[in-house]
Amino acid sequence: MNDIPQHDDLPLPDYDHLPVGVLGSKITGLDSPGLQRLLDYERAHGNRLPVVQVLENRMEALRQGAGPSGAVPSASPEVSGTSAGSAVSPETSGPPVNPPSQGTPFNPSQPR
Template sequence: MSSAPNHNELPLPDYDHLPLGTLPSRISGLDEQGVAALLEYETQHGNRLPVVQVLQERLDALRQGATPSGSVQQDTPEVSQGHAGSKVSPATSGPPMNPPSHGDPTNPAQPR
């Protein structure tokens, strides 16, 4: 097998971050060469079995006469753009809470 394509040479943007559920619709517009490049890249890098299976099934279908359908979508709304992680910060946290008095000797009981 020849060397796998570089990440920047792949026919799908953010390929490594696409959810598996969107992969079949994402690759439907690719030709045999595009799917083969993704399959080669995947086997050389992540080698995730479910992804390899989806790519192999599509490649087999194209080799048996299936035609690419639609266009290759370049934007990836399902991939987080920009900020990653939690948006929680001291500015967005709730008010401080006192622990219950029955477990903390420094917190006297509150009248009822």
């Protein structure tokens, strides 16, 4: 096994925070040495079976002739930390909600 890479040496930014479901699409731009660094790092740190399987499957695809496709993303929108808020507008919002006839939490009904 190679020297264990440190987090700052990894070819993917925020690798530790990537959901397993998007990892497969994020590693398609990596070559064999970059993918091997991720695999070595994962085995030494988290050793999560689903992650190791995704990395090993991609490594096998590279061995069988697949090539890196596209560029490795420099930033990950899944973990960017910025939230744009809701895209709801008056045209796409639901109908107005009427309070119940017995009152609202801020205006409880009066006894009869």
